[in-house]
Amino acid sequence: MSAANLDLTYQSQPDCKDLNHIPGNVGWPIVGRTPELIKDFRGLVEEHVSKYGHVSRIGLGFQRGVLITHPDHLKDIYLDRDRNFSTKMGYNETLGRFYTGGLLVRDWEDHKIQRRIFQNSFKFEAMKGYVEIMNPVFENGIKSWGDTPNFLFFPHIKELLLEMATRVFIGVEDVRGPEAQRLSQAFIDIAEKGLMSILKYEIPGLSYYTGMKAKRLMLNYFNQLIPTRRAGNGKDTMSILVKEKDENGNYFPDVDVANHLNFLLFAAHDTTTSALNHILMYIAKPEYHHIQDAIRAEATKLNKKFPDYEDLDNMVVTERAFLEGLRKHPSVSMMTRRTIRECEIGGYRIPANTVLFIAPHWPHNTNEFWSNPQQFDPERFSPERAEYKKHSFQFIPFGGGGHKCLGMNFAQMNAKLFLHQFLLKYKVTTVDPNYNPQMQVVPLPKPVDNLPLILERIS
Secondary structure, three states, X not given: OOHHHOOHHHHHOOOOOOOOOOOEEOOEOXXXXXXXXXXXXXXXXXXXXXXXXXXXXXXXXXXXXXXXXXXXXXXXXXXXXXXXXXXXXXXXXXXXXXXXXXXXHOOHHHHHHHHHHHOOOOOHHHHHHHHHHHHHHHHHHHOOHHHOOOOEHHHHHHHHHHHHHHHHHHOOOOOOOHHHHHHHHHHHHHXXXXXXXXXXXXXXXXXXXXXXXXXXXXXXXXXXXXXXXXHOOOOOHHHHXXXXXXXXXXXXXXXXXXXXXXXXXXXXXXXXXXXHHHHHHHHXXXXXXXXXXXHHHHHHHHOOOOOOHHHHHHOHHHHHHHHHHHHHOOOOOOEEEEXXXXXXXXXXXXXXOXXXXXXXXXXXXXXXXXXOOOOOOHHHHOOOOOHHHOOOOXXXXXXXXXXXXXXXXXXXXXXXXXXXXXXXXXXXXXXXXXXXXXXXXXXXXXXXXXXXXXXXXXX
């Protein structure tokens, strides 16, 4: 069915809650099973699979929907050959409230057209320019970390990657100046207050109000900056985006550019922040120091203070550690879609307007596709083993199909550049040799204790 013939009334329909014919457990009124998800996300997913199978009824927050876990079903959803599954409506009541107009809340032809705005933002010349910007920011950011008592990795990498994002994506020169600080605070207010709010009312004092205020600040800032970036010759993402033109030779509307920048800042930052926390959580443990040493040896072999863009393909040990970190702990714990018409998944009738919850944890950590899946083992991504190739949708840290993340290569580049400098400067060890922290999944996946580390300066 083409977009021209697609009945768009699905966008105004409420979520379907008539799901009693599907086995499962929706949990408590209003909150559903959210308290259990926060306490033990993995346990909740595995409980549903063991009790009810790969298609099960579940309640999360105010939403009631269906949890989908098997790659066979995920393939049908992501490829969406019959156009049954709306991404826009899957996120409309969550991310859609704060990232209106972003790629994740657009469907089909509209999504394809908007994706063209990014056609040059992640190509060779742009990525090469980003590397030149990023290396000095990383150097300046990590140089004093070793002097920090009771060092906690999470707040330090979060701050550094926010500085990186304002410099690379928006072109702010002084990453620690008042302009960057204002943007960073707005970003935090959206991600940690607005998106986490329970009461969705714009009443002063409520988290939702704070998040919406921050959203307007961000969009106003981008809209005001567009003429300046369009007239300049910067290498930052915004300078590239604002110059893109549609098939008629016209600039894309400013409102679309601003919306995309707002979402890009969120998506790219949180993915890499989470991924680096999980990589360090493993390679800092004594039992995995051999992996840390291998990454460091790879960095040393380059014999460069800063890698060039052309060096990134040769950083295979680092890349495998990055992918293994995402396998063990996907940076996006739950992805969502919503059906636009009745369909069938796994033998069950799924009514129209049903929210689908996709949990990458299960296909990422099952014996069905991975050997010793609880082990942190980057070599499973080596050409010799290639465990990730058993099923095309067993490894989905960046989603799949038409909505597969545009910035996945950027996220990997970001991690490689950071790990190169960080591990050449420090040997890293967990404070507790038997470190096994409680994990959180919201607002982003990470160790609850913020990952305390001991940094031993090498250079």
